[in-house]
Amino acid sequence: MNLPNKLTLLRAILVPFFILFFYLEQVPGNYIIAFVIFAVASFTDFLDGHIARKQGLVTTFGKFLDPLADKVLVVSALCCFTEKGLMSAIPLIIIVAREFMVSGLRLVTANEGVVVAAGIWGKLKTAFTMVAIVAILLFCCAGVTEKFEVISDVLIWISTALTVISGGVYLKGYWKYIDTDK
Incomplete structure (x- = not known):
């Protein structure tokens, strides 16, 4: 394994530890630990892709696990935030629905031998979502979630x-693989 x-x-292994420390309120600094774990996990997302592309180490395993690990990390954090009342369930539902849609799209196009690569919008979405999660975790660390609720x-x-x-x-880009019942 490269x-x-x-x-x-x-990154995938860190997810349960993030969740564990997010909820272990009896542990002093639990949000700080959860923040550090999430930040490290998020950084591995940047780092693994950078190394894989730069050194030509892109593998089928990586193509499978990388987006899965990203989705599990992000959705886990958003579920935790929703349960704690730090965000509405509506964005979570929209985000999860999009993830199901893109995963389904990838399955359909794979049957045609087409790989749905992450585009700039997908990368921007992932990066911004991770930044938003980090910001919310920082508010939790500072104990000021209500004060920064609007942000x-x-x-x-x-x-x-x-x-x-x-x-x-x-x-839109892959609709022709879905719209085959003409």
Whole structure:
């Protein structure tokens, strides 16, 4: 297993630890630990892709696990935030629906031998969503979630808008593989 795949696997392994420390309020600094875990996991997303492309280490395993690890990390954080009342369930539902749609699209196009690569909108959506999550975690660390509720809401809704845009771009770009019943 190459280094990029190990980093991707590390990201997937870190998710339960993020969740654990996010909820362990009896542990002093639990939000700080959860923040550090999420930040490290997010950085592995950048690092694994950078190394894989630069050193020609792109693998089928990486193509499979990388987007899955990203989705699990992000959706886990958003679910935690929703349960704690730090965000509405509506953006979460939209984000998860888009992820199902893109995953389904990838399955359909794979049957045609076409790979749906991450485009600029998808990468922008992922990066901004991770930034929004980091910001919310920082508010949790500072214990000021109510004071910064508007900022958190704006960040999440921008992330949701980017999610809808990127989903629309993917759908438009690969519609011919779905619309075959003409």
